[in-house]
Amino acid sequence: MELILKYFPRLTEKQKEQFAALYDLYTDWNSKINVISRKDITNLYEHHVLHSLGIAKVINFTPSTHVMDLGTGGGFPGIPLAILFPETNFHLVDSIGKKVKVATEVAGAIGLTNVTFRHCRAEEEKEKFDFVVSRAVMPLGDLIKIIRKNISQEQHNALPNGLICLKGGELGQETMPVKHKTVIYDLKEEFDEDFFETKKVVYVTING
Numbered sequence: 001m002e003l004i005l006k007y008f009p010r011l012t013e014k015q016k017e018q019f020a021a022l023y024d025l026y027t028d029w030n031s032k033i034n035v036i037s038r039k040d041i042t043n044l045y046e047h048h049v050l051h052s053l054g055i056a057k058v059i060n061f062t063p064s065t066h067v068m069d070l071g072t073g074g075g076f077p078g079i080p081l082a083i084l085f086p087e088t089n090f091h092l093v094d095s096i097g098k099k100v101k102v103a104t105e106v107a108g109a110i111g112l113t114n115v116t117f118r119h120c121r122a123e124e125e126k127e128k129f130d131f132v133v134s135r136a137v138m139p140l141g142d143l144i145k146i147i148r149k150n151i152s153q154e155q156h157n158a159l160p161n162g163l164i165c166l167k168g169g170e171l172g173q174e175t176m177p178v179k180h181k182t183v184i185y186d187l188k189e190e191f192d193e194d195f196f197e198t199k200k201v202v203y204v205t206i207n208g
């Protein structure tokens, strides 16, 4: 939890309480329904919460922005982002119902009111959003094909609408989209911990 304050020092008391509550909630839910590797639960704040918040080092979502988290699993990056941006709306989608249940239960327990959930394949989701965020779901090219239909034309943010994903060191093997403006941010520039040495945020403009 101190780790989150190290990089996001201006949290409100409510946000601090919400972040602090995640440890017990995820430890409990993860023992029943596996949403993160069991060995990794002690690294929850570094590997999952702070990693999710890497997106906030790239963009400050304006209030009433609509964001879809594609393949949210137990709620990453959607839940940490929803805590950090309480006036932004997050729609968390996953094709596995029991994972959506964990995300729903955690969000309910900490009183998040800016999140909605849907158990479906993202291919079936027809709503429009300003941004789609995603971590560890599928290669960039496949993501772009699926979410092109979901990106709204109306712009409300400093960056044009598009896709923002968290990627690991495997990025070298991924084909970069040729038709879309793409910017890669190194999280090692933002966070000192070794875990972030190879971690990137990839931002792809769609309808910019």
Ligand SMILES: C[S@@+](CC[C@H](N)C(=O)[O-])C[C@H]1O[C@@H](n2cnc3c(N)ncnc32)[C@H](O)[C@@H]1O
Binding pocket: 035, 036, 070, 071, 072, 073, 074, 075, 076, 077, 093, 094, 095, 096, 099, 120, 121, 122, 123, 134, 135, 136, 137, 138
């Ligand atoms: C490796 S997990 C990552 C979960 C979460 N984003 C995280 O980082 O902890 C990938 C998730 O993507 C979901 N997924 C894969 N393809 C999907 C699709 N087409 N539509 C919705 N969810 C999908 C899977 O059900 C799974 O929960």
